[in-house]
Amino acid sequence: MSSDPIVSLDRRRPEPLWHQAERAIRARIEAGEWPAGTRIPAEDRLCELLGVSRITVRHALRNLESLGLLRREHGRGTFVRSATVVAGLRGLTSFTEEMAALGLVVGSTLLSQEIIPADAMTSAALEIEEGEPVLRIRRLRLGNDAPIGVQAAHLRLDRVPGLIDEDLSKGSLYDRLDRLYGIQPTEATETYRVGAVDAVDAALLGVAPGSAAFVVERVTVDPRGPYEFTHSIMRGDRYEIRSTLRV
Missing domain, CATH: 3.40.1410.10 (Chorismate lyase-like)
Known part of the structure; x- marks a missing residue:
């Protein structure tokens, strides 16, 4: 799993940071860098990779989960789902x-x-x-x-x-x-x-x-x-x- 910065988010853009973070995470999934079944980095690590707050990361993850791209397992982490x-x-x-x-x-x-x-x-x-x-x-x-x-x-x-x-x-x-x-x-x-x-x-x-x-x-x-x-x-x-x- 790549630990390079996911993307450089631009705070000057009118687009909310949570939406930029959501698109950045989704881009890695769709590019196959995080294939189905992969456990993605923990929230604190995503904060480092994206350069944003935990609240912003949680907002992005919640949206991706509602779209069926991610699933959260208590005590285990967040995983990439198959097409759902x-x-x-x-x-x-x-x-x-x-x-x-x-x-x-x-x-x-x-x-x-x-x-x-x-x-x-x-x-x-x-x-x-x-x-x-x-x-x-x-x-x-x-x-x-x-x-x-x-x-x-x-x-x-x-x-x-x-x-x-x-x-x-x-x-x-x-x-x-x-x-x-x-x-x-x-x-x-x-x-x-x-x-x-x-x-x-x-x-x-x-x-x-x-x-x-x-x-x-x-x-x-x-x-x-x-x-x-x-x-x-x-x-x-x-x-x-x-x-x-x-x-």
């Missing part, structure tokens, strides 16, 4: 936007796009008859090139005519829906529960079958009603849910 998505209170965003907001490089592998009959769960979510055709888009979701989840989006076929013939391997699906059909989400309801990864998804996610995962179901609506039902299996070790509760 921390989901909490946020606006209605796509996966692409969520990854960008967390500072992760978004990636996606298209597994399939096909028209299938809606099962009972999908038909109830989209308010259509069971067995009606829907477009299912199944993708492997990545953050910083690491698999995070397997996501299957089900779209009402009457709302997206011709989408089956589009190349959906790149870009944001929400951007595509807006550009081609003028569909802009106004509300979404998400349900989280704990489940186990089956053998097929386990191979894609790089985990053992039966590993713990978050099962996330999302129904997205616009002024015309529900148009998308998404079912996601998110790796339990790379996806967290964090909420702030206030009186």
Whole structure:
């Protein structure tokens, strides 16, 4: 682990010192100097390397922890985490936007796009008859090139005519829906529960079958009603849910 000064912080800049410190620590992580699993220097050592106070260092570390880049272990220190998505209170965003907001490089592998009959769960979510055709888009979701989840989006076929013939391997699906059909989400309801990864998804996610995962179901609506039902299996070790509760 390098003990050279991390960066020269500039007190003349309008940018707060804690933010400069946060960016400096993050730069070492993203450059691979402090890889996943590494214990970073203690707070007093970071104060020396950065030339700032303990309060400033703690502010920076707290922000990086909230972003999922660091984890603190009582009595052991602070460690660099593997790519982790921390989901909490946020606006209605796509996966692409969520990854960008967390500072992760978004990636996606298209597994399939096909028209299938809606099962009972999908038909109830989209308010259509069971067995009606829907477009299912199944993708492997990545953050910083690491698999995070397997996501299957089900779209009402009457709302997206011709989408089956589009190349959906790149870009944001929400951007595509807006550009081609003028569909802009106004509300979404998400349900989280704990489940186990089956053998097929386990191979894609790089985990053992039966590993713990978050099962996330999302129904997205616009002024015309529900148009998308998404079912996601998110790796339990790379996806967290964090909420702030206030009186």
